Amino acid sequence: MTVRHYEDRVVTAFLYCAVFWALLGMVAGVWVAAELVWPTIDFGIPALSFGRLRTAHTTLVLFGFGVSALIATAIYSVQRTSHVRLFAPGLAWALFWAWQLAIVLGAASILAGWTSAKEYAELEWPFDIAIAVAWVAFAVIFFGTIARRKVEPIYISNWFYGALIIVVAMLHIVNSLALPATLGKSYSLFAGAQDAVVQWWYGHNAVGFLLTGGFLGMLYYFLPKQAEQPIWSYRLSIVAFWAFVYTYIWAGPHHLHYHAVPEWVQSLGMVMSLILLAPSWATMVNGIMTVAGAAKKLRTDPALKFIVLALAFYGLATFEGPMLAIKSVNVFSHFTEWTIGHVHSGALGWNALITFGTFYFLVPRLAGVPLYSTRLANVHFWLALAGTMLYVLAMWGAGVSQGVLWLSLDDLGEVRFSFNDVMAAMQPYYLLRLLAGLAFLAGTVLMAVNLAKTFAGRPTAVAMPPAGRRA
Amino acid sequence: MNWVSLHHRIERNAGLLIFGILLVSSIGGMVQLLPIVTGDSHAHPAPGLRPPTALELEGRDLYIRESCGVCHTQQIRPLLAEVKRYGPYSRSGEFAWDRPFLWGSKRTGPDLARIGGRYTDEWHRLHLLDPRSVVPASIMPAYPWLAEHRADRHGTIQARMRTLARLGHPYTDEQIAAAPGALDGRTELDAVIAYLQSLGGSMKGAPQP
Numbered sequence: 001m002t003v004r005h006y007e008d009r010v011v012t013a014f015l016y017c018a019v020f021w022a023l024l025g026m027v028a029g030v031w032v033a034a035e036l037v038w039p040t041i042d043f044g045i046p047a048l049s050f051g052r053l054r055t056a057h058t059t060l061v062l063f064g065f066g067v068s069a070l071i072a073t074a075i076y077s078v079q080r081t082s083h084v085r086l087f088a089p090g091l092a093w094a095l096f097w098a099w100q101l102a103i104v105l106g107a108a109s110i111l112a113g114w115t116s117a118k119e120y121a122e123l124e125w126p127f128d129i130a131i132a133v134a135w136v137a138f139a140v141i142f143f144g145t146i147a148r149r150k151v152e153p154i155y156i157s158n159w160f161y162g163a164l165i166i167v168v169a170m171l172h173i174v175n176s177l178a179l180p181a182t183l184g185k186s187y188s189l190f191a192g193a194q195d196a197v198v199q200w201w202y203g204h205n206a207v208g209f210l211l212t213g214g215f216l217g218m219l220y221y222f223l224p225k226q227a228e229q230p231i232w233s234y235r236l237s238i239v240a241f242w243a244f245v246y247t248y249i250w251a252g253p254h255h256l257h258y259h260a261v262p263e264w265v266q267s268l269g270m271v272m273s274l275i276l277l278a279p280s281w282a283t284m285v286n287g288i289m290t291v292a293g294a295a296k297k298l299r300t301d302p303a304l305k306f307i308v309l310a311l312a313f314y315g316l317a318t319f320e321g322p323m324l325a326i327k328s329v330n331v332f333s334h335f336t337e338w339t340i341g342h343v344h345s346g347a348l349g350w351n352a353l354i355t356f357g358t359f360y361f362l363v364p365r366l367a368g369v370p371l372y373s374t375r376l377a378n379v380h381f382w383l384a385l386a387g388t389m390l391y392v393l394a395m396w397g398a399g400v401s402q403g404v405l406w407l408s409l410d411d412l413g414e415v416r417f418s419f420n421d422v423m424a425a426m427q428p429y430y431l432l433r434l435l436a437g438l439a440f441l442a443g444t445v446l447m448a449v450n451l452a453k454t455f456a457g458r459p460t461a462v463a464m465p466p467a468g469r470r471a
Numbered sequence: 472m473n474w475v476s477l478h479h480r481i482e483r484n485a486g487l488l489i490f491g492i493l494l495v496s497s498i499g500g501m502v503q504l505l506p507i508v509t510g511d512s513h514a515h516p517a518p519g520l521r522p523p524t525a526l527e528l529e530g531r532d533l534y535i536r537e538s539c540g541v542c543h544t545q546q547i548r549p550l551l552a553e554v555k556r557y558g559p560y561s562r563s564g565e566f567a568w569d570r571p572f573l574w575g576s577k578r579t580g581p582d583l584a585r586i587g588g589r590y591t592d593e594w595h596r597l598h599l600l601d602p603r604s605v606v607p608a609s610i611m612p613a614y615p616w617l618a619e620h621r622a623d624r625h626g627t628i629q630a631r632m633r634t635l636a637r638l639g640h641p642y643t644d645e646q647i648a649a650a651p652g653a654l655d656g657r658t659e660l661d662a663v664i665a666y667l668q669s670l671g672g673s674m675k676g677a678p679q680p
């Protein structure tokens with residue numbers, strides 16, 4: 001079977017952009033982290049102001065880095081698991097340019113102050129329409145390739161990528177419903193408490209089907225590939241998949257505990273979040289058992305090390321999540337840095353690490369040469385691990401302190417600590433988080449250099465001929 | 472047919488797989504969302520609540536532009552400490568005119584649901600221009616540019632009010648016609664302060680838990 005048969009240049013293009021957006025998004029993340037330590041380093045420039053830059057951070061890492069990485073790996077793996085060349089490669093290139101242009105203009109529009117103020121859906125209506133159209137193109141390419149497959153069963157990773165495409169389309173369209181007033185301003189079709197319920201149905205499931213489900217697609221293809229082992233239990237993967245798709249959707253209201261929304265929705269959200277632990281961990285167990293046969297390779301192979309560590313953080317984040325969804329825990333964690341710690345144990349430990357591992361796997365294959373430096377990749381591994389751990393520990397410390405101090409009452413039943421006292425107590429934690437971010441960013445820079453050097457070392461004759469002739 | 476052979480069919484048919492995912496993933500959303508979003512959100516506004524005036528609306532849209540909501544919540548939970556600190560807990564009727572809702576998810580700064588009337592306009596002016604001039608340890612950003620721009624710089628207030636009217640906000644033609652005049656001579660800073668002062672007033676005297 002020949003690798004040259006596949007359309008991989010568009011994979012490479014998405015991969016390059018994913019690395020670029022990772023770097024830019026993390027620089028923005030480090031910058032907003034620094035602004036909480038030194039609040040004047042926006043220098044009075046509106047675009048660098050905390051609110052706008054933080055929104056740019058989340059948009060760049062989620063939709064620039066995350067989605068570019070997901071599309072790259074989906075296009076790569078769907079061809080291999082279907083044994084056919086990509087359907088409509090021209091459309092894939094159109095998707096590439098459209099998506100990258102949307103991220104460039106979208107980030108600029110956010111820095112300019114265009115925002116819908118809905119978390120993880122901040123881009124204004126012109127971008128919402130562009131994203132919906134691009135997403136349809138993604139669906140056509142992906143399902144078109146599957147429809148032409150040469151193998152009968154549709155491989156597991158494609159179920160997850162498929163769920164990503166379908167469910168995110170549904171969430172995006174409903175949550176973006178709005179009436180435009182001007183080019184950069186629209187008003188939500190839903191108001192107040194209704195808007196909140198719709199937003200967190202979207203917000204939680206964007207996390208569920210993009211940051212969790214989409215990346216599980218990545219896991220199910222690249223983990224067995226790199227470990228050179230078959231998936232441990234096929235039946236477990238079926239049960240876990242459908243339980244995941246069914247249960248996740250119900251859990252959104254755990255973002256609205258004790259808010260002005262009906263009590264039954266909150267309780268339902270909490271119960272479903274607890275149940276969600278089962279399919280989440282079933283998938284983790286399946287992954288761990290798959291890699292168990294490759295223990296020796298795990299010690300030497302950087303790609304596999306990243307992927308397995310990511311699996312561990314996936315286990316942590318999907319354990320912590322249901323705990324945070326318990327109302328009596330959420331009373332303390334809600335609105336605090338604890339949430340930020342939970343977010344980044346998932347975002348750094350799970351999403352970023354599995355993507356890094358996958359890129360260390362992919363780039364030597366795309367370039368046709370071995371990785372430029374395994375040592376550099378190992379240094380990156382330790383920087384990423386240290387950065388993630390420090391980030392999460394600092395935010396746990398900060399979040400638990402906030403949660404307890406804010407709710408603490410004295411003997412007369414009055415609040416014990418003023419808001420500003422608690423704010424001042426956060427400073428050491430914010431500084432630690434900044435250091436953690438710098439370590440994580442430094443590791444990512446090393447990876448970018450390593451991957452660029454690997455590409456630079458490829459034999460030019462293999463890379464250049466047009467795809468048609470290589471087929 | 473047992474479930475393994477059922478799945479044997481689903482995983483061999485892309486159409487079935489797509490349909491299955493769509494079906495299974497939409498159940499939860501329909502049960503939770505439909506009963507809530509099909510009701511009229513304007514039907515039960517809190518007593519005394521009115522839609523924002525032109526100046527307050529401009530201030531609210533600026534609060535959105537600057538993403539103040541990533542650091543500030545507008546949602547007081549029915550917990551003793553929270554009610555002591557911020558005032559009566561939030562009721563859904565208080566948000567009837569909120570498009571979009573601005574409850575937030577993170578309290579880097581304090582809750583603002585009932586900030587209206589707690590400070591003077593002058594305090595807010597000093598605070599927004601340089602938070603550290605009134606709260607030395609504050610980590611809130613300064614917003615000097617709000618004072619430099621006049622309110623409704625791009626002249627879109629009428630378009631915005633008309634859009635909201637189409638969504639059911641009871642703005643009269645007279646109010647919309649008078650809007651540019653109401654903003655005349657005001658700065659963005661004035662608008663943000665007017666918005667902050669309007670927050671939470673309608674339920675100030677509500678019973679505590």
Ligand code: HEM
Binds near residue numbers: 319335342
């Ligand atoms: C079983 C799985 C999970 C459950 C039940 C869960 C539950 C929760 C809960 C209860 C919160 C706090 C809501 C609040 O108090 O405001 C939260 C926040 C969050 N979680 Fe998870 N989580 C899970 C997995 C993950 C994973 C794997 C990620 C990946 C990155 C993730 C990303 C987030 C994000 C981004 C937020 C912040 C939302 C906001 O802006 O407020 N979660 N999650």
Ligand code: HEM
Binds near residue numbers: 033
């Ligand atoms: C160098 C690494 C990073 C640093 C230093 C960093 C820093 C930050 C900071 C300071 C915030 C704002 C927290 C607050 O308002 O209190 C934030 C929010 C966020 N970041 Fe990062 N970040 C990094 C990487 C990432 C990555 C790679 C992802 C996603 C894949 C990510 C996803 C998010 C999300 C979803 C939020 C919003 C959380 C919420 O609203 O609850 N971050 N980050």
